[in-house]
Amino acid sequence: MKMGMSVFINKKTWLQPCVGVVSFVFMCGNVLFWALLVHLISPLLLLKSTRYESLAEHCVNRLYYGWLASCEWWFQNILGVKWELDEAMKADFDHWHLIIANHQSWVDVFAIFAQLKDRRPLPRVFMKQALFWMPFVGTATYIMGFPYMKRYTKAQIAKKPKLAGKDLATTKRSCKRLLKRPNSIMSFVEGTRFSQKKHQQQASPYRCLLKPKAGGISFILQTMPQKIKSITDINVLYEKEVVTGWDLLCGRIGKVKVMARDVAIPDAMLTPEYQAAGKDREHFFAWFNLYWHDKDTRMSHQLAALKQAKAVGLEQEFSKGNTSQE
Numbered sequence: 001m002k003m004g005m006s007v008f009i010n011k012k013t014w015l016q017p018c019v020g021v022v023s024f025v026f027m028c029g030n031v032l033f034w035a036l037l038v039h040l041i042s043p044l045l046l047l048k049s050t051r052y053e054s055l056a057e058h059c060v061n062r063l064y065y066g067w068l069a070s071c072e073w074w075f076q077n078i079l080g081v082k083w084e085l086d087e088a089m090k091a092d093f094d095h096w097h098l099i100i101a102n103h104q105s106w107v108d109v110f111a112i113f114a115q116l117k118d119r120r121p122l123p124r125v126f127m128k129q130a131l132f133w134m135p136f137v138g139t140a141t142y143i144m145g146f147p148y149m150k151r152y153t154k155a156q157i158a159k160k161p162k163l164a165g166k167d168l169a170t171t172k173r174s175c176k177r178l179l180k181r182p183n184s185i186m187s188f189v190e191g192t193r194f195s196q197k198k199h200q201q202q203a204s205p206y207r208c209l210l211k212p213k214a215g216g217i218s219f220i221l222q223t224m225p226q227k228i229k230s231i232t233d234i235n236v237l238y239e240k241e242v243v244t245g246w247d248l249l250c251g252r253i254g255k256v257k258v259m260a261r262d263v264a265i266p267d268a269m270l271t272p273e274y275q276a277a278g279k280d281r282e283h284f285f286a287w288f289n290l291y292w293h294d295k296d297t298r299m300s301h302q303l304a305a306l307k308q309a310k311a312v313g314l315e316q317e318f319s320k321g322n323t324s325q326e
Helices: 002-011 013-041 050-078 107-116 129-133 137-143 154-159 166-174 196-202 215-223 245-250 281-319
Strands: 097-101 184-187 230-238 256-264
Touching (some): 013 137, 013 245, 097 107, 097 215, 184 215, 256 281
Parallel strands (some): 097 184
């Protein structure tokens, strides 16, 4: 019955926009439901007791997992979405992880979460401080221990020199809960969603990626000294050239493949004296640009292999007479 529903939706293309609206309503209701439960357990954090704090953290993580599991149920059983995950990734809940991925659509988020589920602690994301005021959801992420980052521009620091270094101090304070037990931090280093238009506007030297904005990563490494030993590098690959969130809600995103690997951070960058956002900034950016170039090269080869597999599949379908001749 479940499989029949998704197959029926995929065959009836005229029905897909209606399915998209229903999916949007479900997703909104789903996030509000779990956010409400998060708010209900928040009083436990006000009790200055390790025991209650530990209980609250456990509850928060279970609710986070519940939200993801319900999303996955909808995608798989109603929309027929099948993520092609990297099964070679080993489970590791004993260390801190820095997750870095390419960013083409907010579909990326759910593909990455599907890859990380049961293999890594579900990731926290550094949030801009202004997002705290997002109704209900902003406060829920704060309760869940998502760290908040406040950055000051050069102009603001020039006008008020006292602000120098204050952004890093603010970020460190927001990481206190995060540092108490192994967690994952996720970052989309491109800073915006990839598109061919943005790629051309940037004159990006990369084939599949935009220029990296690694300042946030340098902040993470400096605020979590010696905690993060490697990068969990993730490439999300789409069979289609353009995929949007609306395509996901309508159940028409095609094949989505996830490739993952671990990239070791050099020992020199793991010493207490290393300041990725300070005196060692140039060294850090030089290393990160090399990593980003390697990521782009790998992603280019992976996309070529995915498209070749698609072409072979279409050829086989045609030879069997299963493709439309119209």
